[in-house]
Amino acid sequence: MKKVLLGVVICLLFMTVSVSAMSESKLLDKLTAKYDINGVTFQLSESDRVLAKRYLDENEVSSSDADYIASKIDEAISAMKDSGAKDFTDFTKLPSALKTKLKKLVQDVASETSVKATVTKDNVVIYNTDGSVFAEIDGLVKNTGSKVNLVVPAAILVVTVGAFVLVKNVKANA
């Protein structure tokens, strides 16, 4: 009886570990996948994928957090499709209903998960769960006079909250 019980406990532990590992990789797949939204294919830039992968490598994301973020990504994709919009490169130009919905999703993930980030001056600083800085997101090319290359929504939102809410246009479907 003891051996059977021990076996059950070990299986449960193994399953728990596996579920967490599966959820993180499922989340990463979701973040890095290509999405067809209103006839246009979207995918995170390689740069944003690097950030997302590294964040998940450095920080233990619980299975519940990973599942939650993944579900919010689905909601974001769905909202983007429903909006009928095709150009998501400028967050400020999105339909206001979509902007509201996306902001809410970001807040949902920020309030429900253990992700830490803060807005400082004109960038966003994301922290690891141990309190050290993960990255400062303020645009790729440094010391520029304009904010044209400040892909705020994609980089910040993806890495900050794991919510896939804005990507660069990769190619349009034929």
Place this chain on the structure above:
Amino acid sequence: MHKKRKFSKKAFVTYVAISFLFASLFILMVYFGLNSKIVRYTSLINTVAIKKSDKDKAVSFDKIKKKLTSYPVYGTKYANIKISKIDLSLPVYFGDNMEILSHGVGHYAGSYFPGEGGTIIYAGHNNRGYFDKILNLEKDDKIIVETGYGNFEYKVDKTKIVNENDLSAFSVQSEKEELILYTCYPLGVGHKTERFLVYAYGDNYE
């Protein structure tokens, strides 16, 4: 008839009990009616409550997977870049905010690390002996990046001058080991609207 006032314990206890009742009712109403909102808003506020830590981390690299298993702390020095042709030897920091760039070369956090087989982007100011001399680099010039987990050699392939807003020149890819160095261009005084880029390739690992 005389009218005297006497302290009624019963009345006092009743009043206190009623007060407790009102407070309890309020607490229950808040708990059941507004608890989810309270939790949400306090959690949102706590997203920006950061217990900062300055722990130092050893950087480690998996040679088989060609991937870092432990990354340097943002803002810390993790490598040296050496280019013998232009007599350049500078520290490389992880991250590229303005504070970091005032101390040496900054590594863009959205790019790969040396040895990972992707694009690595390093930025440096164009003066004070930082990246001003990279303007003299030519094809096949050697660049060495020395890290705590190995030394990596790159050969210059080409240089390019682009507008500061041209992000396509800084495309990160994961197919081959590529090192991009960039600095403000041209030299001289004032705000620079262009960037000088050096593209180098290599897959040597020692």
Place this chain on the structure above:
Amino acid sequence: MSKIKIVLRGILGFVCSVLMFIFAFLLIIRVTVYNKNYVLKKLDQVNYYEKVYSEISKDMKNNMLSSGLDEVVLDSLFTENDVIKDTKNLIGSIYSGSKFEIDTDFLKDRLDKNIKDYLSKNNIEVTDQKALDKFVSNIVSIYKKEIGLYGYFENYTKKFVKIGKFIDAGIVITIFLIIILMAVLRFVLHRKYLGVVLLSSGMMLLYFKFYIYEQIDMKNILIISDSFSKFIKQLLLDINNYILISSIVLLFMGIFFNVICAFKKVKRRKKIS
């Protein structure tokens, strides 16, 4: 009839207690966040101006590095007094709901002069005047952005003023309603509930402090800049203390008035001799 009176007393008493809690809370916000003198005092207390001065100087120095110019061009551009003056004016304008433009002409003039002196001293020729002008504009905008908290002050002023008006209205309305309800309770329903209202609202405030407010990690708030974060932390801690003090005061006043109200009139028959 008496059952209805009991229920009515309960409802009105509860409503009055909640109103008293809301009144106390709004008053705390009114005397702290919505009190210009208090805010200015707090900014002094956390050495806000000194920190902003350092942050501006550091940012200007970092931005200057790619310009090809030397640090000396940033000498004597602005002083801490300039930071104090502009910050106080900006905060004054927020509370008055008016617009305040941070004047940076003095900064631009000084920087232009410093650059001209530096270039002539070092025999440096300017090949691109536009680039130099852009650099000057970037440096000057750093001062403006830091003082104005990178646009946050401007973006949230209207909302801030609107909320302030609601708070003022809320305070007046709650006081008015409390007086009416207390009068109804005393003269119509014949119950002296002042002690009950004060005691229960004190408990509500204590609950708010310990259950809700304590959930906020006040000590580690980090937003926009170190100087602003320190100010916010101090503000939140102060509000925390005010809530505690107010709840204690309400509790003691509640107990006191409950004791007063518990003194019952006792009729004694006169002795027949």
